[in-house]
Amino acid sequence: METSVDSVILEIKDMSKEFGTVKALKNMQLAVRPGRVHTILGENGAGKSTLMKILAGVYQPTTGTIVLDGKPFAPANPQDAARDGLTIVFQELSLCNNMTVAENILATREPSRGGFINDKALVRKAGELVKELGLPVSVTDQVGDLSIAQRQLVEIAKGLSIDAKVVILDEPTSSLSDSEAEILFRIIGRLKAKGVAIIYISHRMEEIMQLSDDITVVRDGSYITTRDKTEVTIAELIALMVGRDMKEIYPPRDVPAPAITERPVLTASGLSRADKFENVCFDVRPGEILGFFGLIGSGRSEVMNTLFGMAKASGGTVSIDGSEVKITSPVEAINRRIGFVTENRKEEGLVLSHSVESNISMVALDSFSSVFGFLRRRRERTAAKAEVDRLAIKTASLDTLAGSLSGGNQQKIVLAKWLLTQPKILILDEPTRGVDVGAKFEIYKIIRQLAADGTAILLVSSELPEVIGMSDRVVVMSEGQVTAIADPAQMTPETIMHFATGSTS
Incomplete structure (x- = not known):
């Protein structure tokens, strides 16, 4: 695709970035035009995050030039980038949980009076932005009390402030x-109308085709091509991104789903938690993938936290293999062979300052201990290496710090950690969040294999195609209540959204 130089607002030429001997970017190029959405598409480790961090001033390029609005652009930090007219909303949340929504949105730019922060003006200014953007949050809420989805919207508001x-x-x-x-999407439409250029990164292919005007594909740190959205198909983009054709997105079942008459491995009956959810009832059988879908405030993640002992139920019962149990802590859940891949990998799923190996093995350390309590390091390392290979985790070594890896590879480490425990029941809360289409397929194959081996899977996802493509049944929630449990014949996007918006018939 040829791009008129006159219409380019941001241009990158011959950029490279090296971290020691690792070449993260090689001869990268990009031309972004005002009033258009330009998607950067590539697998995890392709160089997208490195490129964005250079634009935001977090990293400095090894070679290459950047021009923004006709002027050389070389920000030393995100504040420099913002002053010059470029802002970024990072994938990983950068909010302070002990501060309010308003304080987070206007952090470092608070209105003041007499040398002190003007709290009334702060709340008013942030409130005007939240209202303009149509976000379902109050600016006086503590960010730590919000759901991950609400925090994501606050992060977006912070960037757009x-x-x-x-x-x-x-x-x-x-x-x-x-x-x-x-x-x-409505916010993006308004920004485009004002002539703002949007650089967009996503692994959701349908979303990319809906939003994008231009799409640049990168692979292994190198520029591959730029196409107008109207000139390319999803299948062509996937092939360009992964370097191979992919015929399937969701792998088929190799064995039939368990019969509804089979004895459940886990049953929730009337499960409730004050102000979060009420009278939640469902069961899941060995080898079944039970999907959970709902909008913000539906309570689906809160149910999973309660099942794993991270929060206390206020009513109802949970039974495992027909016997009622009281799970009051994650340790007790683990002892009952329940695993939990949390949606918040940064705060709850990983120790970012520890190595890949220690993150993978931390929950299963008992299995690597001798009778005298000493850790069998060689056995631990061999097991961690096997999971790295199994999930194709891209890391220089087992000793690499987890925090230095891409979001998608971090997510795979969290999954590997729980697979090592050989769980009977595995809770997957947004297991493919921030994971590219090629890596998603590998994770889906692992989920299918776990189900085939008899593991009961509770799959929570915000991606409706993922829920439909992977689940045997879908529990639909709205405002803390189960509005439907859909069998495969009912699992259409229209039906599930109908129940997710609160309809029960």
């Missing part, structure tokens, strides 16, 4: 359902 010529959105819908994503 700066008047920018170029806005970078890195996986902005990774924890949003279709309904919540529509809020963002």
Whole structure:
């Protein structure tokens, strides 16, 4: 695709970035035009995040030049980038949980009076932005009390509080359902109408085709091509991105789903938690993939936290293999062979300052201990290496810090950690959040294999195609209640969204 130089607001030429001997970017190029959405598409480890961090001033390029609005652009930090007219909403949340929504949105730019922060003006200014964007949050709420999806919307509002010529959105819908994503799409439409250029990163192919004007594909740190959205298909983009044809997105079942008459491995009856959810009833059988879908505030993640002992139920019962149990802590859940891949990998799933190996083995350390309590390091390392190979985790070594890896590879480490425990029941809360289409397929194959081996899977996802493509049944929730449990014959997007919006018939 040829791009007129006159219409380019941001241009990158011959850029490379090296970390020691690792070449993260090689001769990268990009031309972004005002009033258009330019998607950067590539697998995890392709160089997208490195490129965005250079644009935001987090990293400095090894070679290459950047021009923004006709002027050389070389920000030393995100504040420099913002002053020059470029703002970024990172995939990983950068909010302070002990501060309010308003304080987070206007952090470092608080209105003041007499040298002190003007709290009334702060709340008013942030409130005007939240109202303009149509976000379902109150600016006086503590961020730590919000759901991950609500925090994601606050992160977006924080980025958009700066008047920018170029806005970078890195996986902005990774924890949003279709309904919540529509809020963002309306915001993007308004930004385009004002002539703002949007650089968009997402692994959701249908979303990319809906939003994009231009699409640049990168692979292994190198520029591959730029296409107009109207000139390319999803299948062609996937082939360009992964370097091979992919005929399937969701792998088929190799064995039939368990019969509804089989004895459940886990049953929730009338499960309730004050102000979060009420009278939740479902069961899951060995080898079944039971999907959970709902919009912001539906209570689906809160149910999973309660099942895993992270929060206490206020009513109802949970039974495993027909016997009622009281799970009051994650340790007790683990002892009952329940695993939990949390949606919030950064705060709850990983120790970012520890190595890949220690993150993978931390829950299963008992299995690597001798009778005298000493750790069998060689056995631990061999097991961790096997999971790295199994999930194709891209890391320089087992000793690499987990925090230095891409979001998708971090997510695979969390999954590997729980697979090592050989769980009987595995809770997967947004297991493919921020994971590219090629890696998603590998994770889906693992999920299918676990089900085939008899593991009961509770799959929570904001991606409706994922829920439909992977689940044997779907529990639909709205405002803390189960509105339907859909069998395969009912699992159409229209039916599930009908129940997710609160309808029960």
